Amino acid sequence: MIPKYIDSDKVRKILTWPLVNAAVEEALKAIDYSELNAANSEQSYKRQPPRTITACGNASQLLLTMPGYVGNYKALNAKTNDQLPCSSTLACKVVTSFTNNQNLQPPLPNILANILLFDVNTGELQCIMEGTQITAWRTAAASIVATKYLYMKRFPQGFQTPIKLAIIGCGVQGQSHALGMCATFNVSEIYLWNRRQSKADSLLLLLQHLHLNKVLQNPTKIFVTDTPAEAVREAEVICIGTYSPHALINYDMLKSGDVHINTVGAGAVHFGEVSQDIYDNAVVYVDSLINARTELKDLKANIIGEIGQVIREGRSAENKSLTIYQSLGNFGIF
Numbered sequence: 001m002i003p004k005y006i007d008s009d010k011v012r013k014i015l016t017w018p019l020v021n022a023a024v025e026e027a028l029k030a031i032d033y034s035e036l037n038a039a040n041s042e043q044s045y046k047r048q049p050p051r052t053i054t055a056c057g058n059a060s061q062l063l064l065t066m067p068g069y070v071g072n073y074k075a076l077n078a079k080t081n082d083q084l085p086c087s088s089t090l091a092c093k094v095v096t097s098f099t100n101n102q103n104l105q106p107p108l109p110n111i112l113a114n115i116l117l118f119d120v121n122t123g124e125l126q127c128i129m130e131g132t133q134i135t136a137w138r139t140a141a142a143s144i145v146a147t148k149y150l151y152m153k154r155f156p157q158g159f160q161t162p163i164k165l166a167i168i169g170c171g172v173q174g175q176s177h178a179l180g181m182c183a184t185f186n187v188s189e190i191y192l193w194n195r196r197q198s199k200a201d202s203l204l205l206l207l208q209h210l211h212l213n214k215v216l217q218n219p220t221k222i223f224v225t226d227t228p229a230e231a232v233r234e235a236e237v238i239c240i241g242t243y244s245p246h247a248l249i250n251y252d253m254l255k256s257g258d259v260h261i262n263t264v265g266a267g268a269v270h271f272g273e274v275s276q277d278i279y280d281n282a283v284v285y286v287d288s289l290i291n292a293r294t295e296l297k298d299l300k301a302n303i304i305g306e307i308g309q310v311i312r313e314g315r316s317a318e319n320k321s322l323t324i325y326q327s328l329g330n331f332g333i334f
């Protein structure tokens with residue numbers, strides 16, 4: 001059987017922020033390690049084992065594999081809302097992170113992804129879905145869900161609470177975080193910083209264009225800053241997605257009071273963009289504790305648990321004004 005290929009144009013057409021945010025929220029909730037039901041169970045169940053990371057020669061060339069299985073689920077027909085027959089999905093997201101790609105002529109994204117879907121009865125490969133954009137959207141959506149549960153829930157106005165947002169690093173992740181956050185929350189001001197300023201300028205132009213064309217309602221005030229310190233000085237929510245091996249922000253740079261940080265980058269080492277004194281003063285949540293045990297073993301931080309636990313158990317984050325969502329990344333199956 002020749003697998004069906006779903007290219008990036010087709011994928012892009014179905015992605016919207018409400019859809020991706022809701023799917024990612026379910027996927028984060030679905031990460032649990034309770035004894036799973038037998039395969040012949042009537043109930044829906046899922047498996048998301050730890051991901052593997054293979055270095056291909058050196059740490060700047062990585063292959064990440066993220067398998068997932070959901071058994072016995074009943075989806076709804078998106079058009080009619082009727083319940084579809086019970087089904088199961090076996091899939092694996094395969095991501096490469098080759099950090100020299102941006103220097104190629106023409107450049108390629110550093111992070112490339114494909115999602116493989118298998119026949120659950122025979123194991124045959126049925127479909128390959130282009131996953132690069134899904135990864136950009138999924139990662140930003142996970143930060144959005146973390147911001148919703150760790151930060152927005154602190155305020156009576158919830159989602160409507162106006163926020164000043166800082167984006168540190170305006171590459172693929174910086175852009176998807178800026179667009180997703182502005183599409184979801186009431187962002188009153190946004191501060192953009194990138195090592196090479198032209199990328200921050202381009203993101204400013206894109207945001208202005210989308211605002212003028214009423215694709216985005218906010219923000220009305222957009223600033224490009226000369227330093228990360230200027231970008232975070234007023235910010236209540238900070239999203240940082242770079243390959244920086246050194247901390248770009250430290251505790252003294254943050255405003256006092258309620259602040260939430262989504263830190264998604266730093267390449268092969270999945271932390272380091274944020275200084276130790278920020279971790280010392282914060283409580284930290286992750287997407288996957290199983291992956292954190294290996295990938296964050298050198299991080300000295302008060303890791304409280306997973307975002308999924310916070311959502312499932314309906315409990316609010318610890319009573320601390322500074323929270324961090326330390327994003328490692330995962331497949332996003334539920």
Ligand SMILES: NC(=O)C1=CN([C@@H]2O[C@H](COP(=O)(O)OP(=O)(O)OC[C@H]3O[C@@H](n4cnc5c(N)ncnc54)[C@H](O)[C@@H]3O)[C@@H](O)[C@H]2O)C=CC1
Nearest residue numbers: 139170171172173195241242243244265266267327328329
């Ligand atoms: N947690 C997750 O689920 C995911 C994490 N990532 C990570 O997010 C980070 C960004 O990925 P992309 O946006 O796709 O890459 P990108 O190449 O599109 O953007 C990277 C940005 O980082 C900046 N940068 C690189 N080195 C820097 C340094 N030493 N100091 C300051 N800025 C620096 C660049 O100027 C660029 O704007 C990477 O570390 C990547 O591994 C990417 C996808 C998913």
Ligand SMILES: O=C([O-])C1=[NH+]CCC1
Nearest residue numbers: 095097135328329330
């Ligand atoms: O989850 C993901 O797709 C990734 N995490 C780190 C790089 C890509």
